[in-house]
Amino acid sequence: MWKEHPDPEPGAGDLLVAVRAAGINAADLMQRRGLYPAPPGAPVDIPGLEFAGEVVAAGAGTSRFGVGDRVMAITGGGGQGQLVVVPETIALPVPDAVGWDRAGGFPEAYSTAYDALFTQARLGAGERVLISGAAGGVGTAAVQLAHAAGAEVLASVRNPERRAEVAGLGADLVVDPDEVAAHAPYDVSLELIGGANVATTLPLMAVGGRTVVIGVGAGARIELNLLALMASRSTIGGSMLRARTVDEKSAVARLVEEHAVPLLASKVVDVQVAERFPMARAEEAYERFASGGKFGKLILVEE
Amino acid sequence: MWKEHPDPEPGAGDLLVAVRAAGINAADLMQRRGLYPAPPGAPVDIPGLEFAGEVVAAGAGTSRFGVGDRVMAITGGGGQGQLVVVPETIALPVPDAVGWDRAGGFPEAYSTAYDALFTQARLGAGERVLISGAAGGVGTAAVQLAHAAGAEVLASVRNPERRAEVAGLGADLVVDPDEVAAHAPYDVSLELIGGANVATTLPLMAVGGRTVVIGVGAGARIELNLLALMASRSTIGGSMLRARTVDEKSAVARLVEEHAVPLLASKVVDVQVAERFPMARAEEAYERFASGGKFGKLILVEE
Numbered sequence: 001m002w003k004e005h006p007d008p009e010p011g012a013g014d015l016l017v018a019v020r021a022a023g024i025n026a027a028d029l030m031q032r033r034g035l036y037p038a039p040p041g042a043p044v045d046i047p048g049l050e051f052a053g054e055v056v057a058a059g060a061g062t063s064r065f066g067v068g069d070r071v072m073a074i075t076g077g078g079g080q081g082q083l084v085v086v087p088e089t090i091a092l093p094v095p096d097a098v099g100w101d102r103a104g105g106f107p108e109a110y111s112t113a114y115d116a117l118f119t120q121a122r123l124g125a126g127e128r129v130l131i132s133g134a135a136g137g138v139g140t141a142a143v144q145l146a147h148a149a150g151a152e153v154l155a156s157v158r159n160p161e162r163r164a165e166v167a168g169l170g171a172d173l174v175v176d177p178d179e180v181a182a183h184a185p186y187d188v189s190l191e192l193i194g195g196a197n198v199a200t201t202l203p204l205m206a207v208g209g210r211t212v213v214i215g216v217g218a219g220a221r222i223e224l225n226l227l228a229l230m231a232s233r234s235t236i237g238g239s240m241l242r243a244r245t246v247d248e249k250s251a252v253a254r255l256v257e258e259h260a261v262p263l264l265a266s267k268v269v270d271v272q273v274a275e276r277f278p279m280a281r282a283e284e285a286y287e288r289f290a291s292g293g294k295f296g297k298l299i300l301v302e303e
Numbered sequence: 304m305w306k307e308h309p310d311p312e313p314g315a316g317d318l319l320v321a322v323r324a325a326g327i328n329a330a331d332l333m334q335r336r337g338l339y340p341a342p343p344g345a346p347v348d349i350p351g352l353e354f355a356g357e358v359v360a361a362g363a364g365t366s367r368f369g370v371g372d373r374v375m376a377i378t379g380g381g382g383q384g385q386l387v388v389v390p391e392t393i394a395l396p397v398p399d400a401v402g403w404d405r406a407g408g409f410p411e412a413y414s415t416a417y418d419a420l421f422t423q424a425r426l427g428a429g430e431r432v433l434i435s436g437a438a439g440g441v442g443t444a445a446v447q448l449a450h451a452a453g454a455e456v457l458a459s460v461r462n463p464e465r466r467a468e469v470a471g472l473g474a475d476l477v478v479d480p481d482e483v484a485a486h487a488p489y490d491v492s493l494e495l496i497g498g499a500n501v502a503t504t505l506p507l508m509a510v511g512g513r514t515v516v517i518g519v520g521a522g523a524r525i526e527l528n529l530l531a532l533m534a535s536r537s538t539i540g541g542s543m544l545r546a547r548t549v550d551e552k553s554a555v556a557r558l559v560e561e562h563a564v565p566l567l568a569s570k571v572v573d574v575q576v577a578e579r580f581p582m583a584r585a586e587e588a589y590e591r592f593a594s595g596g597k598f599g600k601l602i603l604v605e606e
Contacts, residue, residue, distance in 0.1 A: 120536065194529055210538075213529045220530045226497055226516045227523045229541030233423065235513075236539050238532030 008085040010059035015088050017071060021104025022051040022080045022279075023137065024289050024298045026217065027242060031077070032286065048079025049242060052094055052103035062088045070094035074107045074241055074249060080282065080300055089250035092257050095265035102264075102271040105137065105297035109271070110260050111252050112214060112241055113142035113190075118149070119255065120239050121188045121210040125150030130180060130201060133192035133215065134171065135162040137272075137297040142190050143169045144269040145260060151188075156180050165295050169272070180204065188212070195219030198236065202228050209234035272296025278303045311388040313362035318391050320374060324407025325354040325383045325582075326440065327592050327601045329520065330545055334380070335589065342379040342546055351382025352545060355397055355406030365391045373397035377410045377544055377552060383585065383603055392553035395560050398568035405567075405574040408440065408600035412574070413563050414555050415517060415544055416445035416493075421452070422558065423542045424491045424513040428453030433483060433504060436495035436518065437474065438465040440575075440600040445493050446472045447572040448563060454491075459483050468598050472575075483507065491515070498522030501539065505531050512537035575599025581606045 010016040028047035052072035055065050065071055071091040078084050094103040117123045129146050133139050134155035146153045147170030155171040156179075157163050163174040173183060177197065184204035189211040191198055195218030198211065202224070205211060209232060229236070241252065263269040274294040277285035278301060285298050313319040331350035355375035358368050368374055374394040381387050397406040420426045432449050436442050437458035449456045450473030458474040459482075460466050466477040476486060480500065487507035492514040494501055498521030501514065505527070508514060512535060532539070544555065566572040577597040580588035581604060588601050 198529065213533060216529050216533070220528055222527050222529060224525050224527045224539075225523055226501065226519050226525060226541055229539065230516060230519070230543045231541075231546060233542045234540065236527075236532065237537065238529055238534075239536045240533045243534060 007083055010057050010085050012060045013062060013087055013089070014059040014085050015055050015062060015065055015071065015091055016057040017051070017053040017084050017086060018056045019051045019053040019079065019082055019084055019302065020100040021053070021299055021301045022048045023105035023108055024285055024300065025049050025108050025137065026215065028080075029286060029290060042075070042077030043081070046078040046081045048075065048077060048081065048084075050074050050104065050106070050108035051079035051084055052100055052106070053084070056083070058088070064088055065091055070103070072103045072107050073253070074111055076242060080279070087246050087250070090246065090253050092253055092261055095261065098264060101273055101276055101299045101301055104301070105271045105273060105299045106264060108241070109137040109141040109297060110145070110264070110269075111256050112138050113145050114256050114260050115241065115252050116190055116212045116214050116239050117142060117146055117188070118259070120237055121190070121212045123149065123151055123188045126152070127187035128152045128154065128185070128206070129188040129190060130186040130204070131155045131171075131190045131192070132177065132180070132197055132201065133157075134166050134174070135159060135295050136192065138214065139192055140166070140169055140272045140296050141269070143171050145263070147171065148263055148268050154180065154183050154186070159293050162293075162295050185209065191215065193218045195222060198222050199224065202234070202236070205232050205234040207232055207234070211236045213238040214240065273299055275299070276301050310386055313360050313388050315363045316365060316391055317362040317388050318358050318365060318368055318374065318394055319360040320354070320356040320387050320389060321359045322354045322356040322382065322385055322387055322605065323403040324356070324602055324604045325351045326408035326411055327588055327603065328352050328411050328440065329518065331383075332589055332593060345378070345380030346384070349381040349384045351378065351380060351384065351387075353377050353407065353409070353411035354382035354387055355403055355409070356387070359386070361391070367391055368394055373406070375406045375410050376556070377414055379545060383582070390549050390553070393549065393556050395556055395564055398564065401567060404576055404579055404602045404604055407604070408574045408576060408602045409567060411544070412440040412444040412600060413448070413567070413572075414559050415441050416448050417559050417563050418544065418555050419493055419515045419517050419542050420445060420449055420491070421562070423540055424493070424515045426452065426454055426491045429455070430490035431455045431457065431488070431509070432491040432493060433489040433507070434458045434474075434493045434495070435480065435483070435500055435504065437469050437477070438462065438598050439495065441517065442495055443469070443472055443575045443599050444572070446474050448566070450474065451566055451571050457483065457486050457489070462596050465596075465598050488512065494518065496521045498525065501525050502527065505537070505539070508535050508537040510535050510537070514539045516541040517543065576602055578602070579604050
């Protein structure tokens, strides 16, 4: 598992970061199974969409971060290597009070949740948001961000043992997926499950409602009744961070730094760490991820 | 066909209008076939989603229009009767230079096109819009409104004989539906066809693109690949005017009055009248509508 690679070099505008912690995401497993190729420019054999670590070298033209600074970032891949190169514009500062493990699990989950809820779905204070599949990394981030923004949060969680924990994050109500119809309508639906769940929740949307699909573990092909969209004037959209350009990722990073990192620093939101694994035991961590049912993130840490 | 009905009475805030002309729409045919019930409060046996005529009585509390004024409006049904009652807030003034026939075919097509392009899809100047099925009543309105707003308009028209006419309305390019892929990507897709056409155009959308479905003649149930939405961060939405509340229709009327009626008055846009039929020959007009291939609207006129 732990392969030797030449040390990456920071180019102009890049930071070279010694990784201290890296969160595991569903896309890592898909990439390892050959289902989800690494994007152009990312290492094909090192997974890792997010990491936190210490800057060990800064390329020409960098201005904000220097050697020894603590940063965290999303990346197209390679975040689970020992050294990673990242454009400075994508890096976020790690607040002083936040440990490496939580920082390593923050960028992907919180950037994904923030972008989906606020940029894509334009969730507003007082609106009702359904978060389907709320116990995972992105789900726990989304519940906290939506609650902090003044939305009314209804979370669906399949595993009954996880419901009290999700409620503790600020969800107004946590129910089984089979019970979400009883609490409709919803202004926003954050879809982390995919498949038939999308068609099930569509008729539950309020007039002008917005469904944003960011996970398709239950399937990507669905049957859609266009008349249901027309009657409610609601929309179905989707989003992923991984395929975006550096400029697009930089734009997300600035929004997250402005709106979500301060909430992390002040503990209004926090990264739920389900379990930590040493980098050398990454295989075990992937197996644990694949088995599901966790609350929050699995994090690989340098020891 | 021409049945006797008791004269409607204008209630508080309502106008009683002597109908002079009324456009025919797809929903009229669906209602006549029993496929699309009249909404609550609308007469069940008089079709007609739009009309123009002269005010013959004004209910208590009306303030803007009086007896003799020329008005046009969308309505939940009954627009093809001799007398129709409409809330004053939904009525639009008919510009002096506009004849009854064109006024009778304006409200539904232009309100539908305006709402879909600008309120639902947020089409902006300089964006590229695909209008699929551009030769009909709503399509011809949409081409003109999008062109007037500074968008780049690509129209698809199945019937080759109609392409020059659609180009004459301001479309930058008019092509066969099979050729739209060659001119992608599109920021906005106005979908007047439905069915498989939606899935065909989805991969042609630009990042952040918006598909708005307002017609499903080719079918309402489609198969959708959620990964295509996620990759392009595009949305699919739908809209219909008919089922909206009076308040919602009033809001649409104010936008149309502010932005589209002045374009009609100054002939920047115009209602394309394919054919006129006397009210007494409505059956013939419906048959003509069902046979398709027309350019613009079929209008029933009082003689």
